Amino acid sequence: xxxxxxxxxxxxxxxxxSMTLQxxxxxxxxxxYWYRQDPGMGLKLIYYSVGAGITDKGEVPNGYNVSxxxxxxxxxxxELAAPSQTxxxxxxxxxxxxxxxxxxxxxxLSIL
Amino acid sequence: RKEVEQDPGPFNxxxxxxxxxxxxxxxxxxxxxxxxxxxxxxxxKLLMSVYSSGNEDGRFTAQLNRASQYIxxxxxxxKLSDSATYLCVVNDDYKLSFGAGTTVTVRA
Numbered sequence: 051x052x053x054x055x056x057x058x059x060x061x062x063x064x065x066x067x068s069m070t071l072q073x074x075x076x077x078x079x080x081x082x083y084w085y086r087q088d089p090g091m092g093l094k095l096i097y098y099s100v101g102a103g104i105t106d107k108g109e110v111p112n113g114y115n116v117s118x119x120x121x122x123x124x125x126x127x128x129e130l131a132a133p134s135q136t137x138x139x140x141x142x143x144x145x146x147x148x149x150x151x152x153x154x155x156x157x158x159l160s161i162l
Numbered sequence: 163r164k165e166v167e168q169d170p171g172p173f174n175x176x177x178x179x180x181x182x183x184x185x186x187x188x189x190x191x192x193x194x195x196x197x198x199x200x201x202x203x204x205x206x207k208l209l210m211s212v213y214s215s216g217n218e219d220g221r222f223t224a225q226l227n228r229a230s231q232y233i234x235x236x237x238x239x240x241k242l243s244d245s246a247t248y249l250c251v252v253n254d255d256y257k258l259s260f261g262a263g264t265t266v267t268v269r270a
Binding site: 083085091092093095098108138140144147148149150151152153154155156158 | 198208262
């Protein structure tokens with residue numbers, strides 16, 4: 051059982067480049083989330099989704115976009131990478147908002 | 163006021179000691195509470211759910227005080243492997259809110 055799978059694990063981008071962080075879960079969870087975690091800080095919610103076709107902004111959505119065309123996949127897109135987006139990105143899923151979230155291994159992104 | 167607040171620590175304790183720390187939350191309507199553990203540069207992992215009556219899982223005991231809106235975690239007989247950051251997580255409307263974490267370091 052793979053759980054939550056994130057790709058890539060590491061990436062270095064130049065300022066202004068774009069990329070998509072992939073997230074897939076095989077647990078048939080309705081809820082999926084994207085967080086960023088800066089060094090020494092807590093997790094901040096970027097976007098979340100309560101089901102296929104539905105997405106909502108979290109605490110820090112600026113500079114990011116998401117889509118949820120299937121239950122399994124929840125990609126996060128950076129359109130114009132900025133140094134402030136250097137962070138570790140975690141994807142998570144849960145059956146509903148009251149249940150614990152399962153996390154992927156994270157994507158470490160550096161923008162230079 | 164932050165939704166979930168934790169003492170960042172660090173708590174430095176010797177092996178075998180007991181360590182306890184709290185987390186406060188602002189939304190009195192919160193229904194679900196969890197403790198997660200996060201090792202350096204790794205993903206958070208669920209340690210335990212917190213139930214109204216309090217619950218125990220081996221050396222770990224969690225308590226919920228709804229009147230004062232805080233959750234506690236107690237670790238007995240600390241092991242070196244307990245060194246980590248412990249995240250308090252509270253259901254807040256339609257999502258979970260994470261505290262910034264309490265760092266625990268267990269020394270030999």
